[in-house]
Each structure stands twice: as C-alpha cells, then as structure tokens.
Amino acid sequence: MMIAAQSATIKDRGTGSALEVLLVFLKLGVTCFGGPIAHIGYFRDEFVVRRRWLDEHAYADLVGLCQFLPGPTSSQVGFTIGLLRAGYGGALAAWVGFTLPSAIALVLFAYGAAALSGPTGAGLLHGLQLVAVAIIAQAVWGMARTLCPDRERASIAVVAALIILFSASSAAQVAAIGLGALAGLWFCRGAPTSPADHVVVLVSRRVGFVALTAFFGLLFGLPVLRDLGGSQPVALFDAFYRSGALVFGGGHVVLPLLREAFVTPGWIDDNAFLAGYGAAQAAPGPLFTFAAYLGTVVSAQPRGLAGAVLGLLAIFLPGMLILLGALPFWDVFRKHPRAQAMMRGVNAAVVGVLGSALYNPVWTSTVGGPGDFGIALVGFVLLTAWRAPPLFVVVLSAAGGIALPHIMS
Template sequence: MTKDAYAGALPTRHIFLLFLRLGLISFGGPAAHLGFFHDEFVKRRRWLSDSAYGEVVALCQLLPGPASSQVGLTLGFLQRGYSGAAAAWLGFTLPSALLMALFALGLGLWPGAGEGGWITGLKLFVVAVVAQAVWQMGQNLCPDGPRRSIAVLVAAVLLTVGATWMQILALLAAGVAGAVIKLPQKQSEDALTVPVQTRRPMVFLVVFSVLLVLAFLPLSSGSLGWLGAELYRAGALVFGGGHVVLPWLQEGFVASGQMSADTFLAGYGVAQAMPGPLFSFSAFLGGIEGSWAGAAVAVIAVFLPGTLLVFAGLPLWSYIRSHEVARAALAGVNAGVVGLLLAALYDPVWTSAVHSAGGIAFVLLAWVSLAVWRVPVWLVAPGSALVGLLIF
C-alpha cells in the first residue's frame, strides 16, 4: 500500500497505545484475545467488517505461530501498514514479556525461590491447564472419527519416539493423511474482503525459510545464537498456538539439560496468569540466566516466524480458502497437533508433576475449577501456588 492509502488512519503511536491497553487486560488465552479484538476493532471502532475479521482469524489459525498475536498484528497492518503491525505487536506483547522476564531474573537472583510447595502447586496447575487445552482443541479440531484417529496415532508415535525430528515428521504425515482421505472442511461462501496489498510476499517467505534452515545449524549450547535458533524453530513449527509450544520448548530446554523440569513448568504456570500472548513465556526462558538480552532475543525469535508468515500468507489466502486439498491437509495437521499436545500432557507435564494420589486430587480440583466452575485462569494460577505452598 502507498502512504496515501493510510490517510485518515490512526497514527502509529495510537495503535501502540490501543494494543498496550489490551495487552494489560487480555487475560484468558487466545480465544479470549480474539473476543477482545472483535469487541474493540469490529464492534466499537469498525476498523473492518465481521466477515473480514473472520477471514483474518481463519488465516491466522491455519498458519504456524501464536494465532491471537498474528491477528493483532494483521489488524495493525491493515490500519497502517508495517509500522502499524509493529506497533500492534509491541503493545500487545510488551506487558506479559516484561513480567515474565522479571520473574526469570528474580529466580536467577534468588535460586531458592524456585523450590518448595508453590512450585509443586504451579506444576500441578499446568497439568490441569494442558488437559483442558487438549479437551477443547480436541472438540474443535477433531470433530470426527478420522481426525480423532490421526490425533491418537500421532500421540502414540510421539510417546514412543518423542524426538523433535519425529514431531515434525508426525505432523507432516498427519497433513498427508488429511489430504489423502480428503477431510471435510467448511468453506465460507463470502468473497475475500480484506484489502491486502503486500508488495513482496515471496520475500517474507524466503526470509522465513532461510532463517528456519539456519536455525537447524549446530550452535554453542546456551549462547544467544542457540537461544534464538531454539525459539525460532518453535515459533516456525508450532500449529495451534500457545499450549502446543510446550513440547517443542521442553525438548530444547529441559531434555537438553539447559533447564530443570521444575523451573520450566513453574515459568509455564506463571505465564498462564499473565495477560497477553502465552508465547511471552519465551521471555522467561531467555531471561532465566539473568540476561535482559536473552529475554529480548527469545521473544523476538519466537514471534518472528509467525509474523513473516502472516505477511507472506495474506496474499495467498484466496488460494488456500478455495482449494480443497490444501484445506484438507491443514485439517490433518491440526488433528496431529492435538495428538502432539496429548503426548506432551503425559511427558513431560504429568510425569514431572504428579507423584501421588494427592497430586491427582489437586489436578482434578484445578481442572474442575477451569472447565466446570469457569474460574478465570489468572485466579487459579496464583491460587494453586498458594495452596501448594501450604500443603506440600
């Protein structure tokens, strides 16, 4: 788009402040974030129509990366181009990223804080959160027998061979299976209504691909380059958003010996209580060694691939939405994602947290609080830490 195309649009600083406010109050995870965006930008400010917003959401759900953050930066892009996208992403991400980095730095300065009953409570809370995510994603992404079968098969394979390369291979196989059996997909009858005019979408795709190849090169463990590569791979290969990033990051940080499972799950539990995107958990992983630079590199690296794919994918949306084979393959990948998360629910989440009948009881009560009583996650997380401190 030309500069004139944004005449009358909000200044970049106003876009930043709008998304900063949302980043401070948007508790509840990706589904809640999409609701906040709809209320603010479709109903209240009328930046775009319901149908256009629906198509933006649909595209971002199909791409790897954090879907709600991708929707947010797309809204900023449609309002004021790349500067608007940057302002929207920064405003929405900054509060939770800063809080997670501060938590990591605090643990680094006071290692003893990472031990004790409150950590146990948070770890058991994470079991309930991931179980709830598996249940909800299974209902949405596996509505029929073939997709449930794909999910179970992926989970079975990953529980047997859980290496990163097998996770990638299993999702590719799930996509092929979806295309071969032609999984049914609903297709909107509305024409594409999002006025997108990116000039060089292939440039973004090439940059994404080159960086992904570089991210697989061997690097010195624990260095900033290694940290960026680990987080970039996770952001590039994760379909399904925040919870699905857990097994990818666990493989890179816990299985490799860079971080204990207790510290990893404690940080993940605290991230549940933060507003904004769950991918801000990356700031904790980068800052745990006491480095603001590490936190910044981690946040940028995990969000960068999804951003590049949004700018590359917006012009290709009309192709994706109109080709049955492409949509069926993506449906298969989404079903495989459920299996990936199901495997992670057992290892490392369950195996690291549940060691007694009391732990199972704790998980059941936390799950009922989330799924049945509808207690907000930002209340259940600190409550679990407090109860854990008192009883463990």
Template sequence: MDSTTNKSKLAALLEVLAVSTKLGLTSFGGPIAHLGYFHDEYIRRRKWMDERTYADLVALCQFLPGPASSQVGIGIGVLRAGLLGGLTAWIGFTLPSVIVLVLFAFLMQGFDISSAGWIHGLKIVAVAIVAQAVLGMGQKLTPDRNRATIAIIAASITLLWQTAFSQVILIVIAGIVGMILYRKSTIPESVDLTVPIRRSVAVLCLVGFFGLLILLPLMRQIIVADWLSLFDSFYRSGSLVFGGGHVVLPLLEREVVPTGWISKADFLAGYGAAQAVPGPLFTFAGYLGAMINGVTGALIATVAIFLPAFLLIVGALPFWSSLRKNPNVQGVLIGINAAVVGILLAALYNPLWTTAILAPVDFALVSILFLLLVFWKIPPWIIVVFGAAGGSLIALF
C-alpha cells in the same frame, strides 16, 4: 501533503500502539479469549474492519503455524497501518507479559525458590490448564473416528519416539493423510481481503521464513555461539507450532531441558506462572530466555519465537483469499490439527503429569483445579492463585 500524510501515519501507529497495549494489559484467558477481546475492541467499538474480514483473518491465522491470537493482532495492525502497524501491534500486545515473566525469572534465580511449595502448585496448575486445552481442542478438531485416530497415533509416536524431528515428520504425514481423507470437504464461503502489502514483499517474507528455518540449524553447527543456538531453538519452536500456544510446550521443553539450559522443575514453574499473565502464551519464551541468559536471553528468545509468526502472516495475507478456496489445503489443515491434539495429549503426560502429579494429594488438587477451570469457568489467573496456595498447603503436611 507529505507532512500531512506522515502525521496521519504517525497518528495511526500511535493509535494501534495504545489499543494493543491496552489489550496486552487486560487480555487474560488464552487465545480463544483473546480473539473475543480483539473483536470487542477492534471490530465492535472501533470498526477497523467488518465482521467477515475479521473472520477471514482469524481463519488464516488458525491455518498458519504460530500463536494465532498474536498473528490476528499483527494482521489487524498491518491492515490498519501497514508493516509498521503490524510491528507496533505486536509490541503493544506482547511487551507487558514479557516484562512480568522476566521479573518472575529473576525472582526464581535471586531467591532460589524452585523447591517452594507454591512452585509445585504452579506445576499442578499447568497440568490443569493443558488438560483443559486438550479437552477443548479434542472436541473441536477431532470430532470423528478418522481424526481421533490420527490424534492417538500422533500422541503414541510422540511419546515413544522423542527426537527433535519427530513432531515435524508427524505434522507432515498428518497433513498428507488429511489431504487424502478430507479433500472433498465443504469449503466455507470467504471474502477477499484488501491488504496494503505488495506481493513482492510477501514473497520476501515467506522466503525469509523458510530460509531461516533451514539455515539456522546449519549455521549453529558451523558457528559456535550461545546467542545463535538460542535464536535457532526458539525460532524453530515458533515455526512448528500448530493449534495454539499450549502446543509450544513440548517443543520448547525438548529444546531447553535436555541441553541443560534450564531444569525441568524451573521450566514447569515458569509455564504455570505464564498462565497468570495477560497476553500471548508465547511470552513464556521471555521467562526461559531470562533464566538462560538474563535480559539479553529474554530479548533473543522473545524475538526468535515470534519472528516466524510475523513473517508468515505478512507473507500469507496477500495470497490467503485464493489459497483458502483450495480443497487440498483444507484437507491438509484438518489432518494437521488432529495431529496437534495428539502432540498436546502426549505433553500432558510427559513432561507435565510425570513431573507434577507425584502423590494422591497432587491428583486431588489438579482435579479440583480442572473442575473450577472447565465447569465453573473460573478465570485462569485465579486458578493460578488457587494452585499456588494449594501447593503451599501441601508442603506443610
């Protein structure tokens, strides 16, 4: 009996690995597109869960900080094959794009191409991509006067008060304001999730999440070690991102550029390149880690930035059905999401716009790329190719 059970578990893990790797190799287009790919593969084709359970899982991952699409994938893996299933799903979905971006980092270092025209084109691509994210998120998350006001105030404070803790404070305040303004909002119907995780394990994961968030900065002050500083920076960045992968941009920029780990030009070039690969945008951390400390740095940065997402989804799944029905929680989420739009708007200006748009021809190129991306619905990887080609042409004149 035990042998049969073990074979069944192994078969489930291998199936999760195969399907998630397929998605990691083919899922272009960002987190919203990823959710569509997941639905098609996991729900429509394989019927691993019903529509309402999938919708409830997506709602949970939108509520939690971290990369929503990666958390949905981890959650599906957990529900299918337990904790190892969640880990396997993450590896399959994440590893392909990490490998590509680490190779790109080595290319940047080995050939000193940071001043090439196509690299400048990648920076312009990043402006267009984030502008699209601001537009889409703004329409969805700030549809009324109160939320738009929260977003603009958050953007202004982010630009004028640039410290390591400003965004954390903004998110907390926005959550409180949202709870006050929107606690009487209508709560959508939900179904209870059947989760193969004991609540004691979930509590341990949540304690681990908050414990690392508090202890790592303290340990960094006491223990002088490059790997610890790197792990702390990327762990905090992964812990404080609400609203999608693009919002990690300003957090990471403040962690790696002022410290001198990487130049702003190389940072933005890598961010542009990250738009061309499938899988989660958080794999940008692999590029940054490789630029800082080779393969070791890539491994530390990638694990550190995704670890909060894993701890949170595993920790929250057993409690989500009851937590989601709390109107105060819904109000907090509404306020935080509005602030996230403002934080991303600030990042669109600085560092993206101020670094990439240096002349009228740059503005012309970013306008064309934005048009193709938003109105012509051209896939992001093609926009990356166009942007690199456009940057090369600009460099010739």
C-alpha cells in the same frame, strides 16, 4: 497487488498513527487474560464494536487466516490490525504493545523465582507446576472436541501421540505433524469445506515472496549456522525460531516444542520450565511471552535481559513472516480442497502432540501423589466446567501447592 480496493470492509484504513495503535494495544496487553480465544473476543469488542476499525466480515476472515497459519493466532490478528490502521509502523506498535506487559511480568518472575527458597517457595513453584497440568488438560480437551470430531481425525491424533511417546528422536514432533498432513490429504477430503469469504489483501506479492523466503531460509539455514559455528546465540535463536515456526493449533502447542529445544539439551531443568509455564498462565497477553522467561533463566549465553529480548524476537518472528507471506495468496490457496484436507490432518496431529506432552513431561514430572492429583483435578474442573478465569486458577493452585505439605503431613 497492494491494498487498494478494500474500503468496503476496512474502516478508515491507514488513517491512524503508530502511537495510537501502541496505546490501544498496551491497554489490551495489560487486560487480555484467558488465552488466544479470549484475546480474539477482546479484539472484536475493541476494534469491530467499539472503534469500528474493521467490520464483522473482514474481522472473521482475518481470524480464519491466522488460525490456519502456524504461529500465535492472537498476536498475528493484532499485528494485522495494526498494519491496516497505520502501516508497518502500526503493525510493529501493535506487537510491542500487546507483548510488552506480559514479557516484563515473566522476566520479573524469572528473577524472583531464583530467590524463592524454603518450604513456602518450593510449595509455590510446585503449585505453578500443577496449574500447568490443568491448563494443558483443558487445552487438549477443548482442541480435541473441535479439531477431532470424527474417527479419522481422532485416529490421526492418537497416532501422532504414539509417535511422540515412543520415539526418542528430536524430529518426532515434526514427523508427527508431517504425517498428519499426509493422513489429512488421504482421509479428510470428504469433510465440509471452509467458507471461502474474501480475505483482505494487505501486502504486495513481492513482499509476500520475500517474507516466505526469509521464513524458510531461517528455518533451514539456522541449524546449519548453528552446527558450523557452534555459536550459543545462534543456537538459542534457532531453538526459539524453530519452536515458533512449528506451532499449529494454539499457543499451548509450543510447550512440547520448547521443552524439546531447551530441556533436552540441558539448558533448563523440567521443574524450572514448568514453573515458568505455570506463571505464564497468570500473565495477560500472548502465551509466547513464555520465551522471555526462558531467555532470562537459560544456562546458555546470552541470558538475562538480552536472552529475553532474543527469545521474544525469535519466537514471534516466524509467525509474522508466514503471515506476511500468506496474505497476498491466501484467498486463492484456501479454496483448494486438498489444502483444507491437509490442514485438518495437521490440526488433528497437533492435538496428539499436545496430548503426549500432557503425559510427559507435565504429568510425569509434576503429579507425584493424591494431593497433587487433587489440585490439578480441581483446576481442570474450574477451567472447563466453571469457566473460571485462568488467573484465579493459578492463584488457587499456587496456594494449594504451599498448603499441601501441611495437609499431607
């Protein structure tokens, strides 16, 4: 089933060029601040209202698909819009354009962060760590209100958080998400069903099968290759790929996955990890470009620019493969009540996973006194109550981190 009969919902499908798509997404990659929800708003304004590449129904259905799947939602939406406009070349151009500005900014920060020394540099890095507390707290708060609206899903979230908090196993996060799916199948079947609007089919079933085979083959095959060969590049690729493959519920969920993959084996310390995550909040574009920072500073090989490229390719690849694999089958699958119930449980579990990360490592390694708590609290209120732009909160927290030693002395 190739894309053939969707002209009623897609305007001028396939008539654009990859260069056109690249230029549009480069502009969005420079200007899209605020996380995936904000990105989806920017995309709607650009492609539905202004350029009319899609209509409202097709766009809403596309967003619903990408929110259901693991991976970076806004990047998956952009990838699919590029695919619609200019084929696979357009899809690649959309990903490159949206990702490149943020990735370059974080690589530059990675090189500059090593040069920061003295009280001012230490205060700046500490302020970036504190903004991570506010950002993750905002994400937990918002996701809990949306994804855990009843006692069943709230309980699933709490159990998932307890599994992470009291387990020393590296597989605890995967186990928590898997148990969330089983609990959702049992406890969340009575929740209202999602609307079953028709989804735009973009690829053939053959391509879908190939993509799904590649997704699961890499997910289970990379750890085997890593253990057999002991290759550091394979180990790094596996760490990034596994983290990107298990992200449900928003880009912030990648934080505990990446920490487990990079801090636990000693490839990067907690302070440098959280400083980079705080800097990622100030950059436009997808949060997954945090991988460019990690690939640059990681102690394993390759590192530097080669590590940044490897990290970006590996962390985004699973989300794009699962998207291509789901497109031909999504319209049938999403109508099954059991599938919807499982995903409600998964979404609730990831709230618990992120909530546990808010405590450890974000809170335990960053908030050391009343001054730290005050900066984090101000940032949280600005984000949640005042709807302040994340870039403003990052700058304010960084300034607070610099000024705090003088205020508390």
